[in-house]
Amino acid sequence: MEVIAKRPESLTDLQFTYCPGCTHGISHRLIAEAMDELEMRNMMMGVAPVGCSVFAYKFFDCDMAEAAHGRAPALATGMKRARPDMHVFTYQGDGDLAAIGTAEIIHAANRGEHITVFFVNNAIYGMTGGQMAPTTLPGMKTTTSPYGRDEKDIGYPIKVCELLDSLDSPYFIERVSLLSPQDILKAKKVVKKALRYNKEERGFTFVEFVSTCPTNWGMDAKDAINWAKENMLPNFTVKNFRDKAKEEGGE
Amino acid sequence: MTTELICSGFGGQGALTIGKFLAKAGMAEDLNVSWLPSYGPEMRGGTANVSAIISEKPIASPIVSYPDILVALNQPSIDKFAPNIKKGGLLVANKDMCPHGTERDDITIIEAPMNTIAKEIGSMIVLNMVAIGIVIGKTGLVKYETLEKDLTEFLEKKNPELLKANLKAIKKGMEIVSK
Amino acid sequence: MSEKVLMKGNEAVAEAALRAGCRLYFAYPITPQSELIEYMAKMMSKVDGTFVQAESEVAAINMVYGASGCGKRVMTSSSSPGISLKMEGISYIAGANLPAVIVNVQRGGPGLGDIQPAQGDYFQATKGGGHGDYKTIVVAPSTVQEFADMADLAFELADKYRNPVMILSDGLLGQMMEPVEFKKPKTDEEMKKLDEQHFDWCIHPNEDEPNHHHHEINSLEIDPNVLEQHVTKLGEKYDKIEKNEKRHEEYNISDDNEVVLVAFGTAARIAKSAIDELKAEGTSVGLIRPITVWPYPYEAISKALHEKVKKVVVCELNLGQMIEDVKLAVNGTLPVEFLGKVGGILFTPEEVKAKILEK
Structure with missing residues (x-):
């Protein structure tokens, strides 16, 4: 029998703990496929965050560390410096990366650490039960913004790619969407490019996934996708912000 | 025998270095030594200072509250520390920058125009070495030869001119008290 | 090299750490430990080591966490207010069974306090400090010589028990100079041995062992029954340390x-x-x-x-x-x-x- 689809080797055979319709499974798979294709698995170390993807250290089948909330880029810095021959990625959500870990991500990016950061933005704290995130949209209701996010009171959503793009050091910054099959295919290419740059020791690479959280948004999977297309994408523009390979005159 | 010193002056006058070279020489002579600088905001206000102890016994507290010897390179140092010099102790003062001196009459006071002497030798940065010369000339705290050996190791290759100036300044200080 | 040198405690402990094989150091400036970070900034590159001035105390201790997970001798240092910030990371390091050395050059507290020597962090250091059931091995020097000697001791104990070790000094020991004699630096052979001592659990290159590379550096056990076993085991380790290491x-x-x-x-x-x-x-x-x-x-x-x-x-x-x-x-x-x-x-x-x- 011909095998036409299988689990990437870079994922363990554990069942994901994610909710039905959640896009974490997709981003995990894209990263794992790219690791397989680039043959990086045996030299890869990953850092899992605190949040829904806290168990990512069990799902990716390479050396893994589990960080404290927001500290993944600091751990990754220590790991990469201790094992410069190996490769590191972090996998972080919006609360982890853009609130409690703001200092760590900005400074890891600014040092140009040779790591790849995968940033899952679904505009909400998932694991703790749907609280407001730094990326929660204006007017969006969450359990800690029950009357809708009031930007006059708490500010506007933080746009992380734009923020990091203000730094000179990062090598590659791109925001992708996981909201349609076409988007996912495009995202795969971006993920693979970031990891290839990582393998080639080019510098700090960053990929943001515009994602969904059907459970905490209170929608089914399809509605969540549609809602995200209508509301997330206008706020979080899908585009490449930085690719120094291009600036350097092609690859 | 235990000798407790405070060396104090404006930042850049080399007060801390006086303590350091005396302590290093003490160490080379197999004595127990400690060197504890003031740090932080205490450095401001013209009294960058160091507590140094040279002793035959192991040193307990390295903090000097009541010095046997005060080396004061400027007037604020006298104002701050001279009242605490032990009775019968020694004040070595830089006359060029200590216009008011002290009212203490129960201590030995040696005043020397260290800026002027240093200028004559050709380098302002050796003014602290004049003070070292006075201290060892007066008290025999450590031997000149020990200091010479240490300074030579430190400076011979790096800056032979400065080495010469330093040694000259120490000798000049010793001359002042041998008169 | 058994020659005596006159050195500040902050510098002496840094030099001794380098000689003990510490090749990674992450820290954030704070008085009165600044000479330590400055010494490392100057000397680490001379032994092909890594020095990173971190963006915060929190980041520094988490860099230590990452490097330690890779099995290397790694150190951080700070003074009281900074050590409070590191407590998060120390708890994780203890929970993940990792070796690490932390130097606390104590100053007056609480809060910002002042920058003069104090011993107000005794409770924090010896009774936990961070969250959860854990113990840090804490050694307290009283001379510059002992401060330096404790770098070696701290790394030995950290590696032996896979546990964080704190050197609890103070601003006086950090700032004062006293004569100190150093041990010989580790030879290449000894460094290689150190490098491989944790290969049974740490993250390391494993191209030759494709089926043996899923090491987990982790303090999370979501199943209470598993966590119970984990913490009980930690307790047994602490009992062993109490039995063997009192000085x-x-x-x-x-x-x-x-x-x-x-x-x-x-x-x-x-x-x-x-x-x-x-x-x-x-x-x-x-x-x-x-x-x-x-x-x-x-x-x-x-x-x-x-x-x-x-x-x-x-x-x-x-x-x-x-x-x-x-x-x-x-x-x-x-x-x-x-x-x-x-x-x-x-x-x-x-x-x-x-x-x-x-x-």
């Missing part, structure tokens, strides 16, 4: 002692000169100086108490923290009195004498 110094301890003093670190230096002076005046006083303050040498104290001893005096540069451990050791058999100074002020030998002679 203390006895000074003038004898059957003639009328008073027994207990003091650690800088406070013990001052206590010693009071003891010397009293000895000359005909009063016999002994000193127990805990060298490890966790595990705490309770038995050494209780052993020093006999019929002639009238009381125990504890001297600390705080409001009274270690005295609680001394009381546990004395167990109500004798009065336990306290002499303390706070705010970064030291007591004098005269004050210690007066306390000892107080009826």
Whole structure:
């Protein structure tokens, strides 16, 4: 029998703990496929965050560390410096990366650490039960913004790619969407490019996934996708912000 | 025998270095030594200072509250520390920058125009070495030869001119008290 | 190299750490430990090591966490307010069974306090400090020489037990210069051995072992039954450390002692000169100086108490923290009195004498 689809080797055979319709499974798979294709698995170390993807250290089948909330880029810095021959990625959500870990991500990016950061933005704290995130949209209701996010009171959503793009050091910054099959295919290419740059020791690479959280948004999977297309994408523009390979005159 | 010193002056006058070279020489002579600088905001206000102890016994507290010897390179140092010099102790003062001196009459006071002497030798940065010369000339705290050996190791290759100036300044200080 | 050099405690412990094979150091500037970070900034590149000035204390300790997970000798240092920030990471490092060395050059607190020497972090260092059930091995130097020697000791203990070790010093030991003699630096062969000592659990390149590369560096066990086993195991490790690693110094301890003093670190230096002076005046006083303050040498104290001893005096540069451990050791058999100074002020030998002679 011909095998036409299988689990990437870079994922363990554990069942994901994610909710039905959640896009974490997709981003995990894209990263794992790219690791397989680039043959990086045996030299890869990953850092899992605190949040829904806290168990990512069990799902990716390479050396893994589990960080404290927001500290993944600091751990990754220590790991990469201790094992410069190996490769590191972090996998972080919006609360982890853009609130409690703001200092760590900005400074890891600014040092140009040779790591790849995968940033899952679904505009909400998932694991703790749907609280407001730094990326929660204006007017969006969450359990800690029950009357809708009031930007006059708490500010506007933080746009992380734009923020990091203000730094000179990062090598590659791109925001992708996981909201349609076409988007996912495009995202795969971006993920693979970031990891290839990582393998080639080019510098700090960053990929943001515009994602969904059907459970905490209170929608089914399809509605969540549609809602995200209508509301997330206008706020979080899908585009490449930085690719120094291009600036350097092609690859 | 235990000798407790405070060396104090404006930042850049080399007060801390006086303590350091005396302590290093003490160490080379197999004595127990400690060197504890003031740090932080205490450095401001013209009294960058160091507590140094040279002793035959192991040193307990390295903090000097009541010095046997005060080396004061400027007037604020006298104002701050001279009242605490032990009775019968020694004040070595830089006359060029200590216009008011002290009212203490129960201590030995040696005043020397260290800026002027240093200028004559050709380098302002050796003014602290004049003070070292006075201290060892007066008290025999450590031997000149020990200091010479240490300074030579430190400076011979790096800056032979400065080495010469330093040694000259120490000798000049010793001359002042041998008169 | 057995030549004596005159060096600040902050620099001496840094040099000793390099000689002990520390090749990664992450820290954030704070007074009065700045000479330590500056020494590492200057010297680490000369031994092909890694120095990173982190964006915060929190980031620094988490860089340590990451590097330690890769099995390397790694260190960070700070002073009291910065150590508070590191407590998060220390708890994770303890939970993940990782070796690491943390130097605390204590200053006056609470809050920003001041930058003068103090011992106000005793509770934080010895009783946990961060969240959860864990213990940090804590060693407390009282001279610059001992401060330097403890770098080697701290790494040995950290590696032996896969546990964080703190060197609990203070601004005085950090800032003062005293003569110090260093051990020889590790040879290439010894470095290689160090590098491979944790290969059974740490993250390391594994191209040759494609099926053996899913190491997890982790303090999370979501299943209560698994966490129970994990923490119970930690407890067993702490029992072993308590059994094997208590260290203390006895000074003038004898059957003639009328008073027994207990003091650690800088406070013990001052206590010693009071003891010397009293000895000359005909009063016999002994000193127990805990060298490890966790595990705490309770038995050494209780052993020093006999019929002639009238009381125990504890001297600390705080409001009274270690005295609680001394009381546990004395167990109500004798009065336990306290002499303390706070705010970064030291007591004098005269004050210690007066306390000892107080009826």
